[in-house]
Amino acid sequence: MTAHKLLYLFTRGPYSCASGNEGLDAVLAGSTLEQDLSLLFIHDGVFQLLAGQDTADSELKQFTRTFRALEDFGVQRLYVHDQSMCSRGLTVEQLSVAVSELDSAGVASLIEQQYRVFTF
Amino acid sequence: MSTLHTLSASWHERVWVFEQLCFATSGDAILLIEDAVLAAHSPITLASFLAKCESRGVKVYVLQEDMQVRGVHNQYKQLKPVPYTGFVELTEKHQRHVAW
Amino acid sequence: MKINILVNGALYSSQASYSAWQYCLAACEAGHQISQVFFHQDAVAHGNMLSVVMSDEPDMVENWARFAEHYSVPLVICVSSAERRGVLNGALATEHAKTAANLHPSFSIAGLGTLTDASITSDRMVSFS
Known part of the structure; x- marks a missing residue:
């Protein structure tokens, strides 16, 4: 079977709701079926990748560590929306993984390349 | 392949999606459902968004039933009301769907 | 056309289930086939057979069950989301040493694959969603 392009959109910040964690479950499921996966972090979703998350004194699980391990699952295409970063005062150096920045037109063209898009 | 984008949240709650969809690709379609239909009631809210979509060749639709149950009256001639059968036809025409 | 449906929105608190159901009815009436309806995240509560609705409100669990039977459509609940939210079939209840199972007979449980x-x-x- 040829690999299909699947895009996973992360639109919310971590911890307040489970969409990031359960979105990652979906990404891992996609990776075991050897599809061609991309992840896009947009709006508050960019906070999923912020470095320095410290859950040592918390019962909350730092599921966002899994974003850093995705390379081991063959998932290498991680994108952030530049305007979402900029309007939150974030730079790519502050993130815990290597990402590519896309402007709004770039986001539209990334979507255009996909076979399926999942929103979290 | 073109894309059908559905928006389900209110403009006031999720304006960033409306801003992003001003960059939708020519030939794409946008369908407002659930609370996204609320914006159709105001003659101001969607004016610039609809003008941008029209200039890019992106058609915008609104789900009739979701307007009706909310008492919303469509103020825009560029915003085409469709029933659920129209929603299905839009998914026939556009191979990819993004639920924002 | 074969259409796969994904529902993420919660039972009762979100309109997602109703929207998806109306879409599915219209699609089937137009001659399309729904390959499956997959319930993920908060939508897994659809698989709980213990929900009770007020008599003047729509019973979305039964609406989906009737739809699935009429058009032979599998209704699939995501296993990891379901376990976290307490929707279990007999096998899962046994595996996790729980005293009861509550999966509605019209639904099945499967992984995200x-x-x-x-x-x-x-x-x-x-x-x-």
Whole structure:
């Protein structure tokens, strides 16, 4: 079977709701079926990748560590929306993984390349 | 392949999606459902968004039933009301769907 | 056309289930086939057979069950989301040493691979969050 392009959109910040964690479950499921996966972090979703998350004194699980391990699952295409970063005062150096920045037109063209898009 | 984008949240709650969809690709379609239909009631809210979509060749639709149950009256001639059968036809025409 | 449906929105608190159900009815009446309806995240509560609705409100669990039976459509609940929210079939209840199971007989439980697979093999995927 040829690999299909699947895009996973992360639109919310971590911890307040489970969409990031359960979105990652979906990404891992996609990776075991050897599809061609991309992840896009947009709006508050960019906070999923912020470095320095410290859950040592918390019962909350730092599921966002899994974003850093995705390379081991063959998932290498991680994108952030530049305007979402900029309007939150974030730079790519502050993130815990290597990402590519896309402007709004770039986001539209990334979507255009996909076979399926999942929103979290 | 073109894309059908559905928006389900209110403009006031999720304006960033409306801003992003001003960059939708020519030939794409946008369908407002659930609370996204609320914006159709105001003659101001969607004016610039609809003008941008029209200039890019992106058609915008609104789900009739979701307007009706909310008492919303469509103020825009560029915003085409469709029933659920129209929603299905839009998914026939556009191979990819993004639920924002 | 074969259409795969993904529902993420919660039972009762969100309109997603109703929107998806209306879409599915219209699609089937237009001659399309729904390959499966996959319930992920908060939508897994659809699989709980113990929900009770007020008599003047729509019973979305029964609406889906009737739809699935009429058009022979599998209703699939995501296993990891379901376990976290307490929707279990007999096998899961035994595995996790729980005293009861509550999966509605019209629904089945499967992994997210089922969603990926159906999204690829169907002609369309339509999502409701």
